[in-house]
Amino acid sequence: MKVMLIGGTGLLGYHAARELLKREHAVSIIALPPLPAEGLFPQQVTIHLHDMNQLMDAELVELLCGQDAVIFAAGVDDRVTPKAPAFPFFYRHNVAATARVAQISRQAGVRRFVILGSYFAYFHRLWPHLELTRHHPYIRSRVEQGAAAREAGGGELAVMTLELPYIFGVMPGRMPLWKPLVEYAASVFPLFYPKGGTTCVTVQQVAQAISGALENGAPGAYYPIGGENLPWTDLLARIARYAGRDKRVITLPNWLVTAGAAMLKALHKLQGIESGLDPIQFIKLQTAETFIDPELSRSVLGYELGGLDEALQDTVKVCLIKQDPARGS
Secondary structure (H helix, E strand, O other), X not given: OEEEEEOOOOHHHHHHHHHHHHOOOEEEEEXXXXXXOOOOOOOOOEEEEOXXXXXXXXXXXXXXXXXXXXEEOOOOXXXXXXXXXXXXXXXXXXXXXXXXXXXXXXXXXXXXXXEEEEHHHHHHHHOHHHOXXXXXXXXXXXXXXXXXXXXXXXXXXXXXXXXEOEEEOOEXXXXXXXXXXXXXXXXXXXXXXXXXXXXXXXXXXXXXXXXXXXXXXXXXXXXXXXXXXXXXXXXXXXXXXXXXXXXXXXXXXXXXXXXXXXXXXXXXXXXXXXXXXXXXXHHHHHOOEEOOOOHXXXXXXXXXXXXXXXXXXXXXXXXXXXOOOOOOO
């Protein structure tokens, strides 16, 4: 297939492009300038450096004409803390932007459309009693993202969503988002963390899942991507060990975590900003076991299991590289 990766120079886009090329698909990319590193992609990858949101509809149609599939990897995640209220910001970047590209993809004759979403949307369906879309603007945007894209695509565009958990791995020119956590684990201080746990995957597994969705995914399907299910204590201890600190993780009681979250929420209010994840309500999710059975999606998408330890080691190694102030990297 001819595949357009929107947001293709990020961590997931980079590895997806490599996997697609390995499977002999033709790859094009739309991404914000500049490239994070020289020679990031081989010459057969066509690169368009544009702000997608600044392109006119006709310009985007022209770029997408002749493509068989689009991968939308250009959403924003919960690390961004916008001005209050937060939902309009997340709606604009995750819902409206995705629906626009889906509609234009349909006009351009694209047949398949894969959204890189969040596993929080999966737990919204699994645990309705937590009312995640009511409390968390970011999670609401991820849930509405899928619905809006399917509506915009009509019956002509096969829209699929990958619901992605915590992802580990590296790429040239970009620092992993895990740097603060890795530095904390590598410090001389004791490790404190809430109870609960999460599923973790590697960038290679995500790349294989993306390719599997393009090749075998069912129109309208939501695929929660699972890998290795780990308690936070295990995950933090592994990160610390790979950083050269073999130490135990001390589990914090929920009342103490709640007190810290209340202080953070109060600070945000004073600053006039709002988190996409309500700090107090998020504790219910953070301290749960947000585990996913890989077979919910692996049987269709065909991604491999294993490799997390290597991805963790690579992530830790890059996060602990000393920056050169003169170069800024």
